[in-house]
Amino acid sequence: MTSxxxxxxxxxxxxxxQGIITASDILAETAFRAGFxxxxxxxxxxxxxxxxxxxxxxxxxxxxSPMVPAGETDVLLVLEPTQIEMxxxxxxxxxxxxxxxxxxxxxxxxxxxxxxxxxGALSSVLEIDEAHxxxxxxxxxxxxxxxxxxxxxALGRRSAQTD
Amino acid sequence: MKADLSNPxxxxxxxxxxxxxxxxxxxxxxxxxxPGTPSTEILETFDRLDGRAQWSPNEKTALEVGIGVAFAxxxxxxxxxxxxxxxxxxxxxxxxxTDVDGGLIIVSADDPGMASSxxxxxxxxxxxxAGLPMLEPVDSQQAYDFTWLGxxxxxxxxxxxxxxxxxxxxxxxxxxxxRAPITPKAADFRRDVPAxxxxxxxxxxxxxxxxxxxxxxxxxxxxxxxxxxEMGNQALGIISTGISAMHAREAAPEASHLSFGLTYPLxxxxxxxxxxxxxxxxxxxxxxxxxxxxxxxxGISVESKTERFRFSELDVARVRRIITGDDSEEPAPxxxxxxxxxxxxxxxxxFHALRELDCIVAGDIGxxxxxxxxxFSAMDTCVCMGASITTGLGxxxxxxxxxxxxxxxxxxxxxxxxxxxxGLAEMAYNPPPTGHLVIILDNETTAxxxxxxxxxxxxxxxxxxxxxxxxxxxxxxxxxxxVELIDEAAKDVDLKACIAECLAxxxxxxxxxxxxxxxxxxKIRLYEKTAAAATSETS
Numbered sequence: 001m002t003s004x005x006x007x008x009x010x011x012x013x014x015x016x017x018q019g020i021i022t023a024s025d026i027l028a029e030t031a032f033r034a035g036f037x038x039x040x041x042x043x044x045x046x047x048x049x050x051x052x053x054x055x056x057x058x059x060x061x062x063x064x065s066p067m068v069p070a071g072e073t074d075v076l077l078v079l080e081p082t083q084i085e086m087x088x089x090x091x092x093x094x095x096x097x098x099x100x101x102x103x104x105x106x107x108x109x110x111x112x113x114x115x116x117x118x119x120g121a122l123s124s125v126l127e128i129d130e131a132h133x134x135x136x137x138x139x140x141x142x143x144x145x146x147x148x149x150x151x152x153x154a155l156g157r158r159s160a161q162t163d
Numbered sequence: 164m165k166a167d168l169s170n171p172x173x174x175x176x177x178x179x180x181x182x183x184x185x186x187x188x189x190x191x192x193x194x195x196x197x198p199g200t201p202s203t204e205i206l207e208t209f210d211r212l213d214g215r216a217q218w219s220p221n222e223k224t225a226l227e228v229g230i231g232v233a234f235a236x237x238x239x240x241x242x243x244x245x246x247x248x249x250x251x252x253x254x255x256x257x258x259x260x261t262d263v264d265g266g267l268i269i270v271s272a273d274d275p276g277m278a279s280s281x282x283x284x285x286x287x288x289x290x291x292x293a294g295l296p297m298l299e300p301v302d303s304q305q306a307y308d309f310t311w312l313g314x315x316x317x318x319x320x321x322x323x324x325x326x327x328x329x330x331x332x333x334x335x336x337x338x339x340x341x342r343a344p345i346t347p348k349a350a351d352f353r354r355d356v357p358a359x360x361x362x363x364x365x366x367x368x369x370x371x372x373x374x375x376x377x378x379x380x381x382x383x384x385x386x387x388x389x390x391x392x393e394m395g396n397q398a399l400g401i402i403s404t405g406i407s408a409m410h411a412r413e414a415a416p417e418a419s420h421l422s423f424g425l426t427y428p429l430x431x432x433x434x435x436x437x438x439x440x441x442x443x444x445x446x447x448x449x450x451x452x453x454x455x456x457x458x459x460x461x462g463i464s465v466e467s468k469t470e471r472f473r474f475s476e477l478d479v480a481r482v483r484r485i486i487t488g489d490d491s492e493e494p495a496p497x498x499x500x501x502x503x504x505x506x507x508x509x510x511x512x513x514f515h516a517l518r519e520l521d522c523i524v525a526g527d528i529g530x531x532x533x534x535x536x537x538x539f540s541a542m543d544t545c546v547c548m549g550a551s552i553t554t555g556l557g558x559x560x561x562x563x564x565x566x567x568x569x570x571x572x573x574x575x576x577x578x579x580x581x582x583x584x585x586g587l588a589e590m591a592y593n594p595p596p597t598g599h600l601v602i603i604l605d606n607e608t609t610a611x612x613x614x615x616x617x618x619x620x621x622x623x624x625x626x627x628x629x630x631x632x633x634x635x636x637x638x639x640x641x642x643x644x645x646v647e648l649i650d651e652a653a654k655d656v657d658l659k660a661c662i663a664e665c666l667a668x669x670x671x672x673x674x675x676x677x678x679x680x681x682x683x684x685x686k687i688r689l690y691e692k693t694a695a696a697a698t699s700e701t702s
Contacts, residue, residue, distance in 0.1 A: 015500060028336050032175045039302075040175075040336040043278040052499025064413035066302075066335035066406075069479040070494075086497040 007060035009068040010122070013087045014079035016050045019115035022140060023077075024055035026119060029136035031059035034128045041066035052083060054090075075125060077118050096125055102160050113145075113152035120156025130157075176339045178332040181303040182240070182270060183208035184339070185310030190347025192237035192265070193217065195225045197581060198612035199244030200279040201333035202272035206242055207615075210625050218609075218616055218624045221548070221581040222247035226254045226269065233263035233323070234359060237350040238314055245273040245286045246547065250582070252289070255323070259293045260369035262321035262358035265350070266314030269295075272328045275449045276476035279611075281528060281547065283475070285450035290325050290427035294373050296380050297325040297427040299405045303337040305389075309424060311342070312389070316425075320376045321358075327426075329449065331406045331476065381428035389424035390433065399486070400441035402434060402458070402465065404448060407477050411447045414482040426454070431461050438463055447485060449477045504533050509651070509678035510604050513573065514539035516659040520666070522571045523562075525555035527583075529575035530611045530680075531604050542573075549574070549582025552590060552601050559595035567597045568666055574601065577609035577617040580632060584641075590671050591642035598644075598670040600662065603634055606680040607687060614683040626690040628698070638673040645670060651678035 010027060014020045021042060028040040042055035056068040073090040077098045084099060091097060100114065102121045108114060116137060123133050137149055176184065182205050186194055194209040194216040196202065210216035219225035222243040232239035243251060248271045255269070271289065274280040290297035296316055298309040306328065313324040357365045358372075391408070399418040403411045408422035421437050423430055438444045438458075445466045446455040455467040468485045471493075477485075481493070504510055514534040517524055518541040526532055526542035527550065535542035544554050555572035562570065574583050583603075590599055609615040616622045621631025638646035645665065649656050658676065665672040679687050 016502070025336070028175055032338065038175060038336070038338065041331055041334065043330065043334070050500070050505065051502035052497075054499075063337075065409045065479050066331055066337065067410075067478050069413075083499070086499055089497070 007058050007063055008126070009072055009074045010057045010077065011054055011068055011073045011075075011087065011090050012057070012077045012079070012118075013052070013054045013083045015083065016053050018053070018079045019112070020053045020055050020079065023079075023115040023119055024057050026116070026133075026136045026140050027057045027122070028059075029139060030128055030132045031057070033132040033135055036060060037063045039063045039066035052086070054087065075122060077122055079114060079118055098122060098125075098160070103156060104159055107155055107159070108152060110148055110152075113149050116149040117152040117156035120153040120158075121160035123153070123157050124160040173338055173340045175336045176303045176307075177204065177334055177336050178300065178303045178306040178328055179204035179272075179334070180208045181307040181339050182242075182310050182326070182328070183212060183214065184341060185307040186238075186240045186268075187212045187214045188341060188344040189266075189311050189314050190238055190345050191240050191314075192347065192350065193229070193232050194240040194242065195219050195228050196242030196270070197222045197225055197247055198577075198609050198615040199247050199272070200612055201274060201330045202242045202244050202247075202270060202328070203612045203615065204333070205240075205270060206624065209240070216624050220618055222251040223254060226251040226258070229267055229269070230254060230258050230261070230263070230323075232350075233265040233267035233317075234261075235350040235352060236264040236348065238266045238347060240268050240270065240310075242270040243272070244280065245271055245284055246280060246282065247271075248286055248289055249284075250548065252293075255289070255295070256293045257361050257366075258323050259295050260361055260366055260373055262355060263317060263323060264321065264353060266317035267323040268310065268313040268317065268326050269323055270326045270328060272330070272333050273450075274330050276330065278330055281545065283450070285453065286325075286327055287426065287450070287453050290327075294377055295323055295325050295427070296320075296377075296425060297327055298424055299327045299426045300332055300424065301405060301408045301422065302332065303335070303339045305424060306332060307339050307341060309389075312424075316380065320380055322373070322376050322380075327405070329406055329476070377428050380425075381430070384423075384425045384428060384430040385432050388430050390430065391420075391422045392437070393420040395419045397440060398442050400438060400444045401486075402438070402444065402446050402454070404454065407447045407449050407482070410477050410479050410482040414479045415486055418486075429454075429457060431458075431463075434458065435461065435463050438465065445486065447477070447482055501536065502533060503536065504530065504539075505681050507681040509606055509676065509680070510534060511539075512658060513602060513604060513676055514541040516662055517541045517571060517573070519659060520663060521569060522662075522666075523558060523566065523569045525551045525558060525570065525572045527551035527572075527574040527578050528611075529578055529604075529609075530606075531573060531575055534573070547582075548578050549586050551578075552583055552586030555601070556586075556590055556593070556595060556599055559597055559599050564597060567595065570599065571662070571666070572599070572601045574603055575610070576603055576605040576607065576619045576634070577615075579603050579634070580618050584637070587638065587641050587643065587673070594671050596669065598668055598672065600665045600672045600674065602662070603673070603675045605634065605675050605677040606683070607677065608680050608683040610680040610683065614680065614686065620687075622690055622694070626693070628694045634673075634675045638675075643671045643673045644668075645672040646675075647673070648675045648677060
């Protein structure tokens, strides 16, 4: 099982309605713009009705399966505290868990941009140029939301770096 | 998902979006289907790309329209989820005998693991049963390429082609490099009675023609069909198709791998020749052990997964187990928060009333199937689209009177149009002695699959205005004794009393409870405003 050392595995978890899929779309787009092979996978449908949602994003030189094998997640990003324990087994032994604790209480202007703020936190542990992140955010969100989300991204990135 | 699809080159697309983009580039005249996870996004994207896309009342009508387009010499893409192909099976099996002039692709989006379905049937069986070529992509690039190839094969052999996707191919984003679009040939009617009119005199030779076509397609598959080989060691050769091929290559990078795209009819001699090189040859396939049985029937010695792996979808961990022969109990998947009816959902009121009245509820397919879960626990059956009405009738016919009186059928608006109309005719025609009550939960959208339009909403796939089916008039015209519309505007109506009254009578009754889906309501207001503005401009 040595072929995957060059693949980075990210899992984003939360509840339906939190923008998990938008966040993973942006992450996949960011890695794609940075020149990596990328695959992203999740289940739609029933899971939208307020239930648990996880989305897998994998990138590297060559990605095969679109799903992150359990126990091989490099970074687990959880947007909802109740979903942490359930998803913890997905992490590899030395994997990084990022939860909403990284965002200082009250610092986020609009809680709808929590997903992008958490991507900001994620960006501090991945080596991808910040410009690709911002391009991907702008490509996936309506123009009127750009400023709010740019700020949320910067907040998450700054908070995680000083954590 | 919101990537700019109109602007090549390489882009990150879902399998569904890739099929839509290829359909556009290949000059598809019409995309038509019925919404169903995981296939829904294909037609939504095709519409967004300015392709001509339509929601049909159900998969049978969609396929029949598609057959007509292909008879006219134009390309048609018909989309559905796996269980939708059961509904479309009647035209499917006979369309196989006909000659199509324009390419006809039927997308079957299977859902192994049942992320959002009532069963995990393996639609590879349909290819063999109907005698139709089947293409199975491993990722979005192949979904794109095989849509092109499907049209080419369909037109070369004048045969409909099945494009089988699975949930992980439909919904995974992977890179796609598109090719240059073509201009489609003009539609033109060519009279060909023996190839299009399936009476026995013409159908008998048509069946022979079909088998000849399949033999020729098999020969093409042997010579130049899409096939991917990665050579590793000689100890283990793995044969796989669809998404399983990706799991297998990751699970066993040291092994040798063979996967192929046209999975019916099989390139059996190519597989046989390849398989001779290895000490062990293993078939890795999701769902039923179909490929392994076909290879063994052809005398190719292959190992199979154990019965445990017939169930649910495969992943890298499960394929590792298949390779090592580990048949021990698998770790239980994490139990997340289950889905539930949204706060403010109009279905909540109905299920509260049904529970308080201790009804026996024959349910159907849609968001409201969640009425089976606590706190409502108000659903007793759910089988397939439309079965609420007819299963409820069966219960009424057989149960002792006291129980029969408690039976109610609940069905959504989109599901009613899809498969409830004939059930309602059955109810009027063969009423049980205690009568029966059907409740249409009309939330004015196909909510479960992501708020698509249908003939009952009065709007087309692109949300512009269309004819609107009047459920009250339908009930009356069918001969239902009591028909009542309870609109959200009429807040003072006591729904529970209304249901109780219907249950007390020995007559047939239809109640339509109309309140827009809370998620769709703001969009519906916007569509209506846009449509009204368009109407006033043209008048």
